[in-house]
Amino acid sequence: MSTDVSKDQLVLIAIQGMHCHKCEIAITKALSAIPGVFEVEVDFNSGQASVLFDASRVQVSHLVAAVNDTGYQTTGFTQREAV
Numbered sequence: 001m002s003t004d005v006s007k008d009q010l011v012l013i014a015i016q017g018m019h020c021h022k023c024e025i026a027i028t029k030a031l032s033a034i035p036g037v038f039e040v041e042v043d044f045n046s047g048q049a050s051v052l053f054d055a056s057r058v059q060v061s062h063l064v065a066a067v068n069d070t071g072y073q074t075t076g077f078t079q080r081e082a083v
Helices: 021-032 058-070
Strands: 008-018 037-043 048-054 075-079
Touching: 008 058, 021 037, 021 048, 021 058, 048 058, 058 075
Parallel strands: none
Antiparallel strands: 008 048, 008 075, 037 048
């Protein structure tokens, strides 16, 4: 396994429609299943998902599509390099 973290990115995805912890679990499963995703934290109270991923393997559009495919609506995202 490579320890090169230079391509690691963090994205915060704003999500509408989450009501409970089951919503968090469904979105976490969907995002975690994507190759190149390292860590996922979803919080229905704040209405967002935090995703740490390898930008050379995953595009933010794939992450947004995964959330939308679970039946929730993304309303935007903020991306930055992981430090």
